[in-house]
Amino acid sequence: MTTTPTTGTPSTTGFPATGPGAGRGTPYRLTPARVLRSEWHKLWSLRSTWVTVLSAAVLVSAVGLTMGATYTSGGGDADIDTVVLVLYGTMLSQICLAVLGILVTAGEYATGMIRASLTAVPRRLPVLWAKAAVFAATGFAVSFVTAVITFLAAQTLLSGTDQEASLTGPGVLTAVAGNSAGVTLISLVALGLGALLRSVPGAIGAYVGGVLIVPEILTMLPYDTVFTVIKYFPTQAAGALGSATPLTGAASPGGALLALCLWAAASLGSAALLLKRRDV
Secondary structure: OOOOOOOOOOOOOOOOOOOOOOOOOOOOOOOHHHHHHHHHHHHHOOHHHHHHHHHHHHHHHHHHHHHHHHOOOOOOOOOOOHHHHHOOOHHHHHHHHHHHHHHHHHHHHHHOHHHHHHHHOOOOHHHHHHHHHHHHHHHHHHHHHHHHHHHHHHHHHHOOOOOOOOOOOOOHHHHHHHHHHHHHHHHHHHHHHHHHHOOHHHHHHHHHHHHHHHHHHHOOOOOHHHHHHHOOOHHHHHHHHOOOOOOOOOOOHHHHHHHHHHHHHHHHHHHHHHHHHOOO
16 A cells, blocks of 8 residues: 655655755755855865965965064165065965965866866856855955954064054055955956866966066067056056055056956956856
């Protein structure tokens, strides 16, 4: 003799179905919040995330404290902006976070996990946008907190020198936030390269060559137009954002921020276009 269940929908595992779609054959509904939560868990479950984030924070702090401990008034660094001097280690942390951005996207292709991600989210693009959003929030938060702590700690060593400054001084907090925004946007460019090339070594090579080396080579060309264009390259634009005083020959903070946003949009937009057109 057989019986028919009177309530709910039987689960294939022997447990009743749960969730907003229980009893209608769709136990779980895909939402942007759930895609974001999935990418958040994937990001922080990787050992590489902890290693690169801690390395970035340690490098910024170590260089900043070294600058503060070894600085003497009247030396060759007297004309350097205080924020630039203290956060000089950002150039190193920038590389760490760029590598992490590449691992977030290209790393999934290397392990094959991208197939599961795109199977769970067939529309594909929400996966890329969620990765970018989670990574940007993480990168900015880590960079900003590290920059503030490093600045305050270094200022205890710079007390009484011509580089002494307060976090609430003219342009200082804006420069610290701009420094963090610059690092984050450059890392998003790297994240887009990872999704575009689907190869960790290839994306790292493209980042080093295209973002770090090409602008330095172009500066050797004796043309005014070249110097004007280079001001808006990622690393140069980020430098303009991280200074409390205007840098000679650099882009304006507004122009630099717009340029970085456009670089990040171009990288992510290209990756999104190919993600829709290519097979996994």
